Amino acid sequence: xxxxxxVIANLQTILVTKLRLPMQPSEIEPGMExxxxxxxxxxxxxxxxxxxIHEDYGIELNAExxxxxxxxxxxxxxxxxxxxxxx
Amino acid sequence: MRNGKQxxxxxxxxxxANGADAEVFWNxxxxxxxxxxxxxxxxxxxxxxxxxxxxxxVISLAGNGREYRRMDRTSLLCLKAAEEAVTHSGADFSRxxxxxxxxxxGSCTGGPSSAERMxxxxxxxxxLSPYDVLNIPIHATAGHIARHYSLSGSVTNxxxxxxxxxxSIAYACDLIRYxxxxxxxxxxxxxFAKLQFGGFYALKALDASPCSPFSRSEGIxxxxxxxxxxxxxxxxxxxxxxxxxxEVLGYGITSDAYHITAPRxxxxxxIAAIRLALEEAGLAGAEIGYLNAxxxxxxxxxxxxxxxxxxxxxxxxxxxxxxxxxxxxCLGAAGALEAVITIQxxxxxxxxxxxxxxxxxxxxxxxVPDTAQPGSFEYAMSNSFAFGGNNASLIFAKNxxxxxxxxxxxxxxxxxxxxxxxxxxxxxxAYWKNMNDADTEEAxxxxxxxxxxPDSRLAAEGISPAYTRRMDRLSKLLLxxxxxxxxxxxxxxxxxxxQDTGLIVGTSDGPADEIRSFLEQLLAKGVQAGSPMLFPxxxxxxxxxxxxxxxxxxxxxxxxxxxxxxxxxxxxxxxEMVRARRHQVVLAAGVDEYxxxxxxxxxxxxxxxxxxxxxxxxxxxxxxxxxLLTEGAATLALESEDHAISRGACLYAEITGYxxxxxxxxxxxxxxxxxxxxxxxxxxxxxxxxxxxxxxxxVGFANGDSAIDRMELRSYGRxxxxxxxDIPVYAIKSRLGEGRAGISAVQVAHAAMLLHSGERPAxxxxxxxxxxxxxxxxxxxFNTILVTSFSFGGGFSAIILEQTPDRRGEQS
Numbered sequence: 078x079x080x081x082x083x084v085i086a087n088l089q090t091i092l093v094t095k096l097r098l099p100m101q102p103s104e105i106e107p108g109m110e111x112x113x114x115x116x117x118x119x120x121x122x123x124x125x126x127x128x129x130i131h132e133d134y135g136i137e138l139n140a141e142x143x144x145x146x147x148x149x150x151x152x153x154x155x156x157x158x159x160x161x162x163x164x
Numbered sequence: 165m166r167n168g169k170q171x172x173x174x175x176x177x178x179x180x181a182n183g184a185d186a187e188v189f190w191n192x193x194x195x196x197x198x199x200x201x202x203x204x205x206x207x208x209x210x211x212x213x214x215x216x217x218x219x220x221x222v223i224s225l226a227g228n229g230r231e232y233r234r235m236d237r238t239s240l241l242c243l244k245a246a247e248e249a250v251t252h253s254g255a256d257f258s259r260x261x262x263x264x265x266x267x268x269x270g271s272c273t274g275g276p277s278s279a280e281r282m283x284x285x286x287x288x289x290x291x292l293s294p295y296d297v298l299n300i301p302i303h304a305t306a307g308h309i310a311r312h313y314s315l316s317g318s319v320t321n322x323x324x325x326x327x328x329x330x331x332s333i334a335y336a337c338d339l340i341r342y343x344x345x346x347x348x349x350x351x352x353x354x355x356f357a358k359l360q361f362g363g364f365y366a367l368k369a370l371d372a373s374p375c376s377p378f379s380r381s382e383g384i385x386x387x388x389x390x391x392x393x394x395x396x397x398x399x400x401x402x403x404x405x406x407x408x409x410x411e412v413l414g415y416g417i418t419s420d421a422y423h424i425t426a427p428r429x430x431x432x433x434x435i436a437a438i439r440l441a442l443e444e445a446g447l448a449g450a451e452i453g454y455l456n457a458x459x460x461x462x463x464x465x466x467x468x469x470x471x472x473x474x475x476x477x478x479x480x481x482x483x484x485x486x487x488x489x490x491x492x493x494c495l496g497a498a499g500a501l502e503a504v505i506t507i508q509x510x511x512x513x514x515x516x517x518x519x520x521x522x523x524x525x526x527x528x529x530x531x532v533p534d535t536a537q538p539g540s541f542e543y544a545m546s547n548s549f550a551f552g553g554n555n556a557s558l559i560f561a562k563n564x565x566x567x568x569x570x571x572x573x574x575x576x577x578x579x580x581x582x583x584x585x586x587x588x589x590x591x592x593x594a595y596w597k598n599m600n601d602a603d604t605e606e607a608x609x610x611x612x613x614x615x616x617x618p619d620s621r622l623a624a625e626g627i628s629p630a631y632t633r634r635m636d637r638l639s640k641l642l643l644x645x646x647x648x649x650x651x652x653x654x655x656x657x658x659x660x661x662x663q664d665t666g667l668i669v670g671t672s673d674g675p676a677d678e679i680r681s682f683l684e685q686l687l688a689k690g691v692q693a694g695s696p697m698l699f700p701x702x703x704x705x706x707x708x709x710x711x712x713x714x715x716x717x718x719x720x721x722x723x724x725x726x727x728x729x730x731x732x733x734x735x736x737x738x739x740e741m742v743r744a745r746r747h748q749v750v751l752a753a754g755v756d757e758y759x760x761x762x763x764x765x766x767x768x769x770x771x772x773x774x775x776x777x778x779x780x781x782x783x784x785x786x787x788x789x790x791x792l793l794t795e796g797a798a799t800l801a802l803e804s805e806d807h808a809i810s811r812g813a814c815l816y817a818e819i820t821g822y823x824x825x826x827x828x829x830x831x832x833x834x835x836x837x838x839x840x841x842x843x844x845x846x847x848x849x850x851x852x853x854x855x856x857x858x859x860x861x862x863v864g865f866a867n868g869d870s871a872i873d874r875m876e877l878r879s880y881g882r883x884x885x886x887x888x889x890d891i892p893v894y895a896i897k898s899r900l901g902e903g904r905a906g907i908s909a910v911q912v913a914h915a916a917m918l919l920h921s922g923e924r925p926a927x928x929x930x931x932x933x934x935x936x937x938x939x940x941x942x943x944x945x946f947n948t949i950l951v952t953s954f955s956f957g958g959g960f961s962a963i964i965l966e967q968t969p970d971r972r973g974e975q976s
Binding site for chain 2: 095096097098099116117119120121122124125128139
């Protein structure tokens, strides 16, 4: 679980620094919906997020991975298991 | 006013992946030739494959002037197509009044390779060339054409990204129908640039193979090129015995006001543009035989565009094809290149195909898959739908002899709202107080350069931080001033008002900082490393798009980039638009940012004061050798008389006339005589129906650079004669600095406030005594104010405002 916590923390930082969300990283709840009514990200934000994840983790995400973009929990879970599978 | 003149096309020019001239372009296109090839690897500088519609490597121009070596590829492509079009038209400019010949060019990025070169040198610690700086902005292109042909009518650069080429053609027709020009050279150009490639790559919008519009629809392929039309009034063409190729019957321009990159999924903005074009052309949808689509190949566009087509046209009555399938998406040149193809199609009565088809049979429309089809059609349409939701639709007619154009009476135009943001404040009352505070020799502090709008300030205006986080500085400045204007005017932006409100924005240097940041990413880490969020902010029309999205402004949306005078020019264009009854309300704005990048650009031109400290030289003091670079924005609500009076609007002033002239000036230099300014002023006087003696005051453009200030005064000396010494001249840049297009718009706002306030504050020059008294105008204040501006490169603009004493008005 520790790796997943680290990933969540990194994603929170990405959302604030790269996507410029107007809040502190710790204020972004891992269960909060990323798109729609939650944090309200849009298509351009998702591309920026995908680019950042690729840069940090070498994982390529695309439209097929939409279900994993529900919230930071689901996203970090996917990233963590992808990293584990790559070992 | 729109006169009854018909606009006809008498010359065509083109260069793109499918040919270096309009005939070869047509022949290759009708044969369905694919011009989209694997991109030359050195262009991307990386191990990335990409598809691109490259034009010929070496552009062969008629002359071989030394100046060509200094021009960016974008301008060279433009000049090539312009030369062909002008030659084709047979126009002999030596036998025409060159003041009645205008140039309008569209571009997405201007001279990006010059920007790349400059940035590479900067990062490498090398000396920067002023020529690179001059080639960067969008407003270089049209100027080159005007200089090449020694033209002195208005010179305009349309910066509406993917719709710029089409909008230039619409703008050209308006110049003719508003009586401003007899002949216009109009079109668009864009050359290959890492910036655009990297940008669309970052947005994952590029197809992995040559694009397949309306079929596989998996993305776009980019391309480069230029398309140019010679457009003139029908009587002018016939008068000189020119062969008429087609008539431009009408156009429609709208704004989605939806999202910065994605089109409105229901296609409503596009439908509105198409319907406006049909209405102006006096046609029903069924009469359009061929439609040249925007057809980029992205799933979002192709879906939205088909929805729009279904709403207006019956599939069995129209053929639709996408030229982008053959030459790629040529951005600012697209609308113009596609207009060339559409006119050729009318001439030859053949319909070019959409190639790379071979999949989608779901649509009922005939997309002319892969093979050209014969046709029999009198009317054709060409559509372009840009980033930020700018939609442009053009209609062409094969024959011009039986089309009658409606002539409309003019509307009076009033300024009914002002919003601004400057180093002297963003609140009108505070601005007015600060500007008129007695101040003589105080040096300006460092605060003078900035006018940044903090997100918290915008939040207080109802714009959420979640929204502003994506906006760049330029957009925030514009948004703040736009909000102010809407609020000040008291306009209710309900759905109906929103559709009948236009927006025209002028900017000299656009989002220079965002462009630099994005380029830095590409140069540092490669073409695939650009930020998807940053790229949409690098187009000059992003700020206008953001304002329209935020305030739901769905009418005509245009961004012009003509240098410093852009703000004033946007106000002139808006005045015409309301006067011609295209919209009841148009928001007219000028905006420019201060940033390290802007500072660097002007510094390289050695335009900034070399006296060291950040202080302003007294304008007309003739001691300064440069100016202080600052930022700012002003938005003015321009409204028709009917609309303003019926809703009891408060009127600041009436706009009654304007003039624009051009006299090419060597890069970075000033023409010491400034005679083109005389012409602009006289045109404004003539249009307003006034005499020179009616001008009570001037809000001028002096900025502390003695060469500029001197030029301005010389012009007034000639135009006003002995009276010149007495006319109060207000030089607001003495307080506000050189904020370029932002401040040229503030100048007009300032004049409106002067008239409305009835005050006569101390001017920077001239006496305070009222010149002559007319008992019918008994107010203490000024009655008529002239506002002037100039742009590096040689553009001069003037506008006249008059007081509205008989109308309802309150001190704001």
